[in-house]
Amino acid sequence: MNFPSLERARIAIIGAGPTGLGAAHCLHGLGITNFKVFEKEHHPGGLASSFRDPAGFTWDIGGHVQFSHYSYFDELMDQLLGDAWLHHEREAWVWMRERFIPYPFQNNIRHLPADEMRDCLRGLIGCLHAKSEKLPENFEEWIYRSFGEGIARHFMLPYNFKVWAYRPSELAYHWIGERVAEVDLERIVINITEQRDDVSWGPNNLFRFPQCGGTGEIWRRLARTLPAGSLDLGKDVVAVDTAKRRITFAGGAKEDYDILISTMPVDELVCRSERDDLRCAAAGLVHSATHVIGVGLKGAPGAHLKKKCWMYFPEADVPFYRVTVFSHYSPNNVPDGNEFWSLMAEVSESAKKPVERERVVEQTIAGMVTAGLIESANDVASTWHFRAEHGYPTPSLGRDRALNTLLPALEQSGIFSRGRFGSWKYEVSNQDHSLMQGVELINRLATGSEELTLNNPNEANRRKPSAPKTR
Numbered sequence: 001m002n003f004p005s006l007e008r009a010r011i012a013i014i015g016a017g018p019t020g021l022g023a024a025h026c027l028h029g030l031g032i033t034n035f036k037v038f039e040k041e042h043h044p045g046g047l048a049s050s051f052r053d054p055a056g057f058t059w060d061i062g063g064h065v066q067f068s069h070y071s072y073f074d075e076l077m078d079q080l081l082g083d084a085w086l087h088h089e090r091e092a093w094v095w096m097r098e099r100f101i102p103y104p105f106q107n108n109i110r111h112l113p114a115d116e117m118r119d120c121l122r123g124l125i126g127c128l129h130a131k132s133e134k135l136p137e138n139f140e141e142w143i144y145r146s147f148g149e150g151i152a153r154h155f156m157l158p159y160n161f162k163v164w165a166y167r168p169s170e171l172a173y174h175w176i177g178e179r180v181a182e183v184d185l186e187r188i189v190i191n192i193t194e195q196r197d198d199v200s201w202g203p204n205n206l207f208r209f210p211q212c213g214g215t216g217e218i219w220r221r222l223a224r225t226l227p228a229g230s231l232d233l234g235k236d237v238v239a240v241d242t243a244k245r246r247i248t249f250a251g252g253a254k255e256d257y258d259i260l261i262s263t264m265p266v267d268e269l270v271c272r273s274e275r276d277d278l279r280c281a282a283a284g285l286v287h288s289a290t291h292v293i294g295v296g297l298k299g300a301p302g303a304h305l306k307k308k309c310w311m312y313f314p315e316a317d318v319p320f321y322r323v324t325v326f327s328h329y330s331p332n333n334v335p336d337g338n339e340f341w342s343l344m345a346e347v348s349e350s351a352k353k354p355v356e357r358e359r360v361v362e363q364t365i366a367g368m369v370t371a372g373l374i375e376s377a378n379d380v381a382s383t384w385h386f387r388a389e390h391g392y393p394t395p396s397l398g399r400d401r402a403l404n405t406l407l408p409a410l411e412q413s414g415i416f417s418r419g420r421f422g423s424w425k426y427e428v429s430n431q432d433h434s435l436m437q438g439v440e441l442i443n444r445l446a447t448g449s450e451e452l453t454l455n456n457p458n459e460a461n462r463r464k465p466s467a468p469k470t471r
């Protein structure tokens, strides 16, 4: 690599999402000010932004839950919002077979119809005996090996298709780490015999949420701490000359750099550069789009929704894979908590799972009625629809081969591609991971320290998530 030290280098950052802001915050903390963040939108936050609709409802781009594996992240969140956090205990449920089943599904199969519960148990017991030396070849095989035929067929395969918009047989499985609760057969049997609901699992059992302004409030506040003039909004990078180290913006303005930290999708970065040698690898990356449909409602949630945070929907009769009761996250997410409440649905889209874009809002409302979340479309006070072309970085079978070509080759030209779609690693693509990818990169450039999150996601995720401070 060939670039001057951080103190003397001209540093350009593409994107003011959590990764770009994390890198900028870290540079600022080191006393380095010769950097500029270029963001194509007119607001910071990226996929972690929030919006207020004309009726006064606040929406995230999908329900953002705040939890972290890093004390650095926690301390920064404490500094930025102080007392302006609300604390919640996660209550996640699966809606299927016209009933709610507590999440994680496999621990609560006692709620299924008797024949399906038997299928699931038989499959789980079968897994104990079916030891194989050969590693699974894909996520579908991993599901069958880990959960057996019953859970695979009734829940895991249909649900994962709905989330990812690709068949599990097209996905790798090593991204899983802590994300999918693995099986504890003894616990499952005790839950059945003692008729016990098992709801507490995972790193996001406790989470916090900004009192006002949605998740985007965090990133607006972080952006305000940066040195004056270092954040340039409305600057769409349309071309990158990796040889001359020059970026060009829509409208024709140019900026030279010594070090480029890019958080835009790495496939788009390659397409906007002259690097024909990398196009084939970039084309090997797969993503899905996410539709977020906010539904502002009159009245109050039904008693069955009173404490629920979010619900998963594996069945094909509704378009969404997840719905968040967003008014539970903060009363300020609705114009008046005595008169309104809100639901936010997520729908995935890919060439393998097309979505009727013009009809998805209407289909979502109909699905909410079908699933008994709302009584009638007449309850709707407001709707909001956002489509993120890059929603989920798909952990496809060819992903790592593509990344192993792209990231080192870009680094040779002084370009560091990081973040949810910069490094395309779903397993380290939440807000905490993304911010830390920015921070760890700067620390590596400053001191030579390791980029743990990028290079060792399992190790980063193995760190015990901290419970957010309650005040």
Ligand SMILES: Cc1cc2nc3c(=O)[nH]c(=O)nc-3n(C[C@H](O)[C@H](O)[C@H](O)COP(=O)(O)OP(=O)(O)OC[C@H]3O[C@@H](n4cnc5c(N)ncnc54)[C@H](O)[C@@H]3O)c2cc1C
Residues within 6 Å of the ligand: 014, 015, 016, 017, 018, 019, 020, 038, 039, 040, 041, 044, 045, 046, 047, 048, 061, 062, 063, 064, 065, 066, 067, 235, 236, 237, 238, 263, 264, 265, 290, 346, 388, 391, 392, 418, 419, 420, 421, 422, 429, 430, 431, 432, 434
């Ligand atoms: C549906 C959904 C639900 C989620 N839920 C959670 C959750 O519960 N908890 C959690 O922690 N995280 C969640 N996330 C993930 C979270 O949104 C990401 O971790 C985070 O936003 C990634 O930050 P980033 O900076 O890497 O990328 P982004 O947020 O994508 O930011 C990249 C920025 O680059 C800008 N950009 C792109 N191209 C250009 C260009 N050519 N020129 C200039 N600027 C450009 C974009 O406008 C954007 O602002 C969720 C994401 C989605 C989609």
